[in-house]
Amino acid sequence: xxxxxxxxxxxxxxxxxxxxxxxxxxxxxxxxxxxxxxxxxxxxxxxxxxxxxxxxxxxxxxxxxxxxxxxxxxxxxxxxxxxxxxxxxxxxxxxxxxxxxxxxxxxxxxxxxxxxxxxxxxxxxxxxxxxxxxxxxxxxxxxxxxxxxxxxxxxxxxxxxxxxxxxxxxxxxxxxxxxxxxxxxxxxxxxxxxxxxxxxxxxxxxxxxxxxxxxxxxxxxxxxxxxxxxxxxxxxxxxxxxxxxxxxxxxxxxxxxxxxxxxxxxxxxxxxxxxxxxxxxxxxxxxxxxxxxxxxxxxxxxxxxxxxxxxxxxxxxxxxxxxxxxxxxxxxxxxxxxxxxxxxxxxxxxxxxxxxxxxxxxxxxxxxxxxxxxxxxxxxxxxxxxxxxxx
Numbered sequence: 001x002x003x004x005x006x007x008x009x010x011x012x013x014x015x016x017x018x019x020x021x022x023x024x025x026x027x028x029x030x031x032x033x034x035x036x037x038x039x040x041x042x043x044x045x046x047x048x049x050x051x052x053x054x055x056x057x058x059x060x061x062x063x064x065x066x067x068x069x070x071x072x073x074x075x076x077x078x079x080x081x082x083x084x085x086x087x088x089x090x091x092x093x094x095x096x097x098x099x100x101x102x103x104x105x106x107x108x109x110x111x112x113x114x115x116x117x118x119x120x121x122x123x124x125x126x127x128x129x130x131x132x133x134x135x136x137x138x139x140x141x142x143x144x145x146x147x148x149x150x151x152x153x154x155x156x157x158x159x160x161x162x163x164x165x166x167x168x169x170x171x172x173x174x175x176x177x178x179x180x181x182x183x184x185x186x187x188x189x190x191x192x193x194x195x196x197x198x199x200x201x202x203x204x205x206x207x208x209x210x211x212x213x214x215x216x217x218x219x220x221x222x223x224x225x226x227x228x229x230x231x232x233x234x235x236x237x238x239x240x241x242x243x244x245x246x247x248x249x250x251x252x253x254x255x256x257x258x259x260x261x262x263x264x265x266x267x268x269x270x271x272x273x274x275x276x277x278x279x280x281x282x283x284x285x286x287x288x289x290x291x292x293x294x295x296x297x298x299x300x301x302x303x304x305x306x307x308x309x310x311x312x313x314x315x316x317x318x319x320x321x322x323x324x325x326x327x328x329x330x331x332x333x334x335x336x337x338x339x340x341x342x343x344x345x346x347x348x349x350x351x352x353x354x355x356x357x358x359x360x361x362x363x364x365x366x367x368x369x370x371x372x373x374x375x376x377x378x379x380x381x382x383x384x385x386x387x388x389x390x391x
Contacts, residue, residue, distance in 0.1 A: 052320025053297040053390035058335045061385035071140040080142035083381035085365040090169040091354040097135040102165040104131040128153045129163040145209045161185045168229040172259035176203040179226045198225045200260045218278045228293040232324045249283040293350035303328045304351045314340035316349040343370045359387035
């Protein structure tokens with residue numbers, strides 16, 4: 001079984017809540033069912049808060065869709081991006097846009113819209129577990145480590161049994177901080193892999209192909225940090241997920257200032273007090289995906305996520321709040337992804353508030369349960385973009 005087959009398809013199934021990702025043997029046991037008090041705090045079906053944004057309309061973002069379509073199909077280089085998932089973004093000090101990807105295809109696109117198989121299956125397509133692209137003046141450039149002939153991931157694995165998938169990113173004192181979740185393989189079966197720990201890698205904006213340093217993040221209680229990040233009111237809020245397959249629970253931490261290397265504190269079950277102990281981190285609500293976002297919109301805050309209360313859902317939904325840590329209430333429909341059909345599914349919608357669009361820019365990922373579909377049609381494994389307006 002190749003690295004491609006062992007990583008890409010199981011990841012997508014697990015992210016959608018179809019099955020639980022096995023936890024490390026040393027991880028904390030599953031948390032008990034929330035108490036009645038916690039359920040009252042975290043219930044998301046209540047009416048939206050008075051200051052909460054209300055979804056007005058959703059349209060496709062033609063500029064970003066065209067940007068990634070044209071770049072992915074361009075064969076002027078054969079060590080660059082033809083498809084990926086993850087799709088986080090960060091405005092660099094230069095004003096350029098950094099795109100942060102997890103599993104990534106690099107190489108050639110054939111004239112019929114197909115791609116060669118991955119190198120591990122005898123083809124020429126390179127498959128990396130993470131990469132970057134930088135958008136400069138409406139043009140994209142792929143960033144990887146290694147060489148043109150043999151590209152490697154920007155966040156290298158420690159060995160062949162481990163790899164990193166990207167979380168959200170932030171800028172701290174001019175240094176790029178990108179969160180990653182490390183996964184590990186412990187057997188030969190398709191499902192013999194599990195989340196292992198969270199880290200943050202620090203990159204110099206002028207040398208993004210490899211990190212300056214890598215630091216451990218809190219990882220002792222089975223929470224994957226950071227599905228999303230938000231700077232607000234002197235804090236950086238860190239949104240995580242406790243992934244039991246189905247359900248998936250939101251957790252919230254924060255750190256003073258801009259850097260994730262500061263002292264973390266965690267939102268407790270009462271929804272208003274914070275603890276320096278990760279064990280006190282509470283289940284704030286369920287129904288979030290492994291990647292989601294919280295953004296400031298007007299005087300309120302909006303949570304964007306794929307709806308994981310439904311199995312293999314095509315629905316992107318929003319919740320609103322008067323604070324960056326909830327409660328998030330008033331579930332609203334944002335968009336039903338048209339790609340979802342047969343083997344094709346969508347997942348991990350989240351917002352890009354720093355990108356200019358006709359509203360709040362939101363991306364989502366497209367994938368297939370059949371690996372050969374990614375060879376047959378390069379358009380499948382590419383992000384889609386939306387503009388969401390509020391009233």
